[in-house]
Amino acid sequence: MKDNDIKRLSRLTAILTQLQTKQLITSTSLAEKFGVSVRTIYRDIKALDKAGVPIFTEDGKGYSLMEGYKIPPIMFSESEANALITVEQLVLKNWDSSLIKEYTEAINKVKAVLSHSTKQKVDLLSKRIAVSPAISAVNASNSLTLVQNALTDFDLLNIVYYSEHKNEKTERNIEPFAFYYNLQERWTLIAYCRLRKDYRMFRLDRILKITQMDLKFTPHKLTLKEYLAEKEKNFSTPDILLS
Template identity: 80%
Template sequence: MNNDDIKRLSRLVAILTQLQTKRLLTSTNLAENFGVSVRTIYRDIKALEQAGVPILSEEGKGYSLMKGYKIPPIMFSENEANALITVEQLVLKNRDSSLIKAYKEAINKVKAVLLYATKEKVELLSKRIAVSPVLLETNPSNSLTLIQNALTSFKVLEITYHSEHKDEKTERTIEPFALYYSLQESWTLIAYCRLRKDYRMFRLDRIIKIKQSGLDFIPHKLTLQKYLAEKEKKFNTPDILLS
């Protein structure tokens, strides 16, 4: 196998990996990522199809894997494993218990597919990383994963919220739009509030009760970047809460 064959094999594996992690990929983006021509990407996609990979092509949109198709576990490099272990130490200091639980379950699956030698190094690294125990006095939350699922599935949420500024509890029906994290406030949910008829920011540690209503909502056209830019322009900081 010559150098060109090795490069192509590496590119085919990388394309397969990206197809597994992203819903849709375009030939133009793939060509730019790998520094090859679009024609080369066409040949690579055809090669993967001939190898039995069920790739769907959407006219004018791009490529995706057939729903339900599973790719065997991918081996992580030592650098990739180290990065995940480093992030693990930060997540464990997070104030949302649902995120900690989900990350622990995910990282255990990652550790399960590591090579034995890498596992030993990862174990050593995890014992040699520490995060400062000095944390701001904020109450813990347990709703982040529920909110994440509602946000990506466009599900309406019903919450009981304790407003800090007015010191009152209100019942809200909201459409989750985005999540924002800051050292001052920890996790904050940006959502369209049907009570206020506008976008508001809700601190997760001030959400007393939360549940899915069973209703769907139309995806928001506003982008997170535009929302934060407008808030920063109006209040000189995106951290201001308008719940």
């Protein structure tokens, strides 16, 4: 097989991966990513279509895979597997036990498709990585994955929240908007609070009770970048804007 053929086969596989991980992707972004012309991407998409891959083309918008179509598992390279194993050690020190559970299950699926030689190297690497004991491994919350799902599904949440600076508990209905993380406060949820009628920040470890309601909210038009820029503009740091 010629070098050009190998490069194209590799690019076609990578394009399939991109299509599976994104709802919609443009020919321009693909061309920039792989360092080829848009015309070349057109030919690649046509080749995939002829091979039986159900690719939808939306004029002026881009390409997407047919809903429900799954690409067979793709092998991870040794470097990709090492990156995931390294991150695993940090996740295991995370303050939210639900994130640890979901990541552990995901990483086990990744390990299952690794080649035997790569799996041996990954096992060795996992035994040679240590995280400073100064980083506490005490799990202070168990709601991160629930809130993540509510955020992407636009589900309203009911919470009982403890405000330390006010020394009070309040019940609120909130619309999950974004997450903020730092080494001091760990996971903090930015949400629109219907009680305060404004965006507020809630530390996950101070949410005493959380319930997913059978109600949807309208997706927020505000972006996280705009939210943080507004807070910085008002000379306030996100770390202290806790509700």
